[in-house]
Amino acid sequence: MKIFEYYASLRSEILEVVTGVENSGWSLFWDDTTPNYVTKRKLEELYKKYLGVARSFGLYVVTRHCDCPNPKHLEYPVSNNYGLEISYRDEKFVWNGGQMYQGPRNCICPCSPKNKQTQHHVIDDVIYEVSANQELCKELEGILCDVVEAIDCAGDKKPRSAIRENLLRAVLRINDQLLPEKMDVYIENQLKTNA
């Protein structure tokens, strides 16, 4: 998948969640009928799908396990869903400090194969392949981060406006990436030309 295609498809799927309508474009119709838990599930699937493809552009998210009840736990064992060996601060990747999540999680710490599932502190680190286009990865990170924030806002009884706000921010960022130049730059140039 080329990056333009990726952005276009992500944009249309996000707008579909916002409006509840397929191919909604920019119709200013808010879907206030879908319960938050359905929206949350849709967004989680969307995030999983587009994070998976982001790998082909060099962006990965790996999980750092900060502590666990195992007394032999040392430093930061790292796990990932890519079937790769990635250690903390692995030199094949750029570790900019970006995080998709930090907090408690029920999971199996990889510090020992004998570990069982426990509640402990984890960090989902965003890392870029050294050879990847770093600017592109940064844009992708910002967009995927907006989706994660929308998911965080999609708890029961939380206002839909907060979900929407994050998703629309993602759409605005994507628009800037799809256009030949960012909207701000375009406006500035037009103002100069017409002055």
Ligand SMILES: [Zn+2]
């Ligand atoms: Zn863990």
Ligand SMILES: [Zn+2]
């Ligand atoms: Zn551990």
